[in-house]
Each structure stands twice: as structure tokens, then as C-alpha cells.
Amino acid sequence: MTRTEKERFWSHVVKGPEADDCWFWTGAISDDGYGRFSVRRDGRPQAVRPQRYAYELVTGVPLPSSTLLLHSCDIPICVHADADVAVSHVGPGTHRENMLDRVQRGRYRNRQGLRLGDLPRQIRVQRSLDLRTVIIEHGWRPELISAALLGVELTHPRLF
Template identity: 80%
Template sequence: MIRPEQERFWSHVVKGPESNDCWFWTGAISDDGYGRFWIQRNGGQQAVRPQRYAHELATGEPLPPSMLLLHSCDIPICVHASAYLESSHVAPGTHRENMLDRAQRGRYRDRQTLRLGELPRQVRVQRSLDLRTVILDHGWQPELISAALLGVEITHPRLF
């Protein structure tokens, strides 16, 4: 039995208990650390970013291909979208706005420096995969989620 597209989408989303928590994508993750969701469009399959799909569900409007979604939470697999920007973790923006946001948050590399906030692509991908694994194996566990986001082994001893 084939499940409806929206039902299939939501089956891959784990929402935190608080209204301002992230909604984590637990489906496929691409080699850039962002999720992938397959949909049927124009007689064929198409891969879309889950946050774009969530944004379209929340607002009722598809984004033009030139428009990006900027994450306020800086978590690539967060799909928390709302029609109300003040409660959404993703907001439409241009490429320029995304680059400015990246620079303001210290998430970029240039010829002279490596900013502390930027992760190499392979580290970002691994953290997305680790976070997905934690969510799938343990559900919503803030301590484990935090460890995965920081790139710390779950079994690593804690001081506090």
C-alpha cells in the first residue's frame, strides 16, 4: 500500500516537546548534511529538501527555485516551518542574505581564516547522520541530541 505523500513526509519528522523546539528530519540525508525527500511531480520522481517541503505545507506556497531557506537554528536537518516567521526555524532568503547570515554567525572559511563556527562538509554530514541515529534510536533525549550536535560520543564521560 502506498502512503500519501504528506503522511510519508511526517513519518520522518520527530518534533520536540516544546513549541520552539526543532523538528528533526529522520529520513534520507544527502552528502551535504541536509535531508532529502522524494516526491512525485510531473510524472516522475524528484528529490526535494524536507525543509522546503515543510515550508510549502506551512505556507501553502512553493518557493521559487532561486529562493533559499535560512535556518535560524543552524541545524541542517531541522524542518520546523511555520507560516509565522517568529516561530519558524526556516525563513526564505536570497543567496546574498544566506551569505550575510553565514558571515554574521561566523560559519565561513576564507583565504586567511577558518572561522570557529564553520564545520568542514564531512563533519557536518557526520553530525547530521549521528543526530538522526540518536533520534531514531532514543527518541527526543535532549542530552543525547546535544552530544550529537557537538560531535561528542554518547558514551563520553561527563563532568556534570
């Protein structure tokens, strides 16, 4: 039996138990730390961002290619989309809004090229991969998710 595109998509999403929890993408992850989902459009394969696919699927609102999706949770593999902006972890925005959000959250480089609150790309990618591995291997385990997001080894001793 062949799964539909939607079934295939949702098979790669793990939702947290609480309504405001992230929904983590466990499928392919690109070299920028964000997810990647393969679809067929006009008979040809095309890679799309899972958060974009989720947003359009859940809200029924097609997004023009010029519209970005901004993460309120700052987790690149979160695909928690909802028509209610108070619930959704991703929301449409412009490039300008994305840059302002980045500055407000301290994720940018200054003129000297120093990162201010931003993670180097390879670390961001590794954290996304580590988080995906935790979710796939252990399911929804808040302490393991937290460790992966912080970049802490799972075997690292804890004080509490």
C-alpha cells in the same frame, strides 16, 4: 494501503515537545548533511529538501527555485516551518541574505581558505547522521541530542 506523500513526509519528522523545539528529519540525508525527500512530479521522481517541502506544506506558499531557506537554528536536518516567522526555524531568503547570515554567524572561509567557525563538510554530514541515529534509536532525549550536535561520543563521561 499506500501512504500519501504528506503522510510519508511526516513519518520522517520528529517534533520536540516544546513549541520552539526543532523538528528533526529522520529520512535520507544527502552528502552535504541536509535532508533529502523523494517526491513524484510530472510522473517522475525528484529529490527535494525536506525543510523546503515542510515550509511549502505548512505555509501554503510555493517557493520559486531562486528562493533559499535560511535556518535560524543552524541545524541542517531541522524542518520546523511555520507561517509565523517568530516561530519558524526556516525562512525564505536570497543568496545574498544567506551569505550575510553565514558571515554574521561565523560560518565562512577567509581569503586564505581557513574556516572561521565552520565545520568541514564531512564533520557536518557525520553530525547530521549521528543526530538522526539518536532520534531514531532514542527519541527526543535532550542530552543525547546535545551530544550529537556537539560531536561528542554518547559514551563520553559527563561532569554534570
